[in-house]
Amino acid sequence: MPPNVARAIGDRLRAAGVRHVFGHPGGEVIDLIEGLRQAGLEFVLTKHETAAAFMAEATATLTGIPGVCLGTLGPGATNLVTGVAQAYLDRAPVIALSGQLPTERYEVATHQRLDLKGLFAPITKWQATLSAGNAAAVVERALRVATRARRGPVYLEVPSDVPKQETVNVALPRFATEHVPAIDDDAVRAAAARLHDSERPLLLVGMDANNDAVPGPLRRLAEAWHMPVMVSPKAKGVLREDHPLFVGTIEGLGTAYLYDFIDTCDLVLMVGLDPVEFDRDWSAKARIVHIGVVPNDDRYYGSEVEIVGPIDAAIERLFAASKATPKVARDEINAFRDAFTSRVxxxxxxxxxxxxxxxxxxxxxxxxxxxxxxxxxxxxxxxxxxxxxxxxxxxxxxxxxxxxxxxxxxxxxxxxxxxxxxxxxxxxxxxxxxxxxxxxxxxxxxxxxxxxxxxxxxxxxxxxxxxxxxxxxxxxxxxxxxxxxxxxxxxxxxxxxxxxxxxxxxxxxxxxxxxxxxxxxxxxxxxx
Missing domain, CATH: 3.40.50.970 (Thiamin diphosphate (ThDP)-binding fold, Pyr/PP domains)
Known part of the structure; x- marks a missing residue:
């Protein structure tokens, strides 16, 4: 006997590594919650749907596995919005589920009727309505879209008559992320040349670099060239903050002094930095090398060279591409760091x-x-x-x-x-x-x-x-x-x-x- 839609949703989520669904229930989603329970997912009751979405985002950011939040139709869905927007702007893979009016009533009913896909469109990467015929495929696609760089939330609308319907048991490939293209050799050579020719380079590291694979290559690159390192708040810990080359966190207390330091640099290596992490316009005159999981299509800052691919591999390739020579004097870095620490x-x-x-x-x-x-x-x-x-x-x-x-x-x-x-x-x-x-x-x-x-x-x-x-x-x-x-x-x-x-x-x-x-x-x- 084929599973119903609610169970199929739960099975797909559990296969992707999901273990918790955060939310606040309403009558229109109890069949969905029961299917998720049968699939082995724990429903975590929160006091408010916004908190549920925040919890889904934090889970995804920690584990790399999509976080899931759920609300009912109407106010349940609208209450999810702030937390889903948080996931959107902090690039976290979140699946946001909500109830909706039954399919046959949507066109004539007015009570609690909202265009929820329209509501979530500006703050999600994709929006879809589940049905008995598409449930497994839609959830599979949602997982792929959410985890594809740049990561972000997906909204799935579930009409209240759909969860108990039997679904087509379609054999789908195991959940997997997209193939990563090879790093461009010419880009690596161009970046190495600019680093070699610079006098005062800086490593500025952002959220896309904040994973366990990056700290080793990043530290080796910084130490070999003796470059100071700054991070964004979302990248804290990617270089130990007691390391002598670490100088501070942009957009934190006293950030103006850090930007004054940036103005003295002639080359900035933007490593995994997403423009959403800046709280000001980029005005520094330094040349920029962009190292990221996606191209620098935003053009928030101009970059002369772009190395696109896994950040740890990109850093390793750059490290190997040129013989390192120390750039910024240890005494100067120490003096700035000590003065800045005293200021804040x-x-x-x-x-x-x-x-x-x-x-x-x-x-x-x-x-x-x-x-x-x-x-x-x-x-x-x-x-x-x-x-x-x-x-x-x-x-x-x-x-x-x-x-x-x-x-x-x-x-x-x-x-x-x-x-x-x-x-x-x-x-x-x-x-x-x-x-x-x-x-x-x-x-x-x-x-x-x-x-x-x-x-x-x-x-x-x-x-x-x-x-x-x-x-x-x-x-x-x-x-x-x-x-x-x-x-x-x-x-x-x-x-x-x-x-x-x-x-x-x-x-x-x-x-x-x-x-x-x-x-x-x-x-x-x-x-x-």
């Missing part, structure tokens, strides 16, 4: 976010997984959290959506319960997602939740103050975090000194989140 250290009368991060870093092993939210907490985490391994730091960067950090941390812990997980949040972003603490408690996820509390949307408030405006709509009341923790059945405490942070971070969470509110002085975000 922050100074305030009270506890600073930088001090909180330093104590958290000291408490966690190198392979710990850390997320942040958006606001000043993102700026300071991106710059002042030292990452030592690839894919250990997670952030909403392309979309920069508040409310991301907590759901993402829970998803990471669910994907790998053996590794410590922490999230660093502002109190504004925490308030957007704090209901998901119940999700973490229910699932037994021992995540450290650190809230940088100052009762304000401090980054926006600072912008108002710089322009001489009245502070409007950027402050709010304090939360009693201990009582909040008690309501969720978790341990919670408030800290206001370095010693209290150290003591709090020393305690290992059990089978549920722990909440630590650090009362920080926002003056520490102002760097000299």
């Amino acid at each position: 250290r922050g100074s305030a009368k009270g506890l600073t976010a930088q001090e909180v991060l330093a104590e958290l870093r000291a408490a966690l092993p190198e392979d710990a997984l850390v997320t942040c939210d958006v606001g000043y907490n993102k700026a300071v985490s991106a710059q002042c959290w030292p990452a030592y391994r690839p894919r250990t730091f997670f952030v909403s960067n392309g979309l920069s959506s508040m409310g991301y950090g907590l759901p993402a941390a829970l998803a990471l812990k669910l994907a790998d319960r053996t590794r410590p997980v922490a999230c660093v949040l502002g109190d504004g972003g925490f308030a957007m997602a704090m209901a998901e603490i119940e999700t973490g408690t229910r699932l037994g996820l021992g995540v450290r939740v650190i809230v940088l509390a100052d009762e304000a949307l401090s980054q926006i408030k600072a912008g108002q103050e710089r322009k001489g405006y009245a502070v409007t709509g950027t402050t709010f009341g304090a939360i009693d975090y201990e009582k909040l923790g008690s309501a969720f059945g978790i341990d919670a405490r408030t800290v206001s000194t370095v010693a209290e942070c150290r003591e709090a971070f020393r305690e290992t969470p059990g089978d549920r989140p722990t909440l630590i509110a650090a009362r920080v002085d926002p003056a520490g975000y102002r760097v000299g």
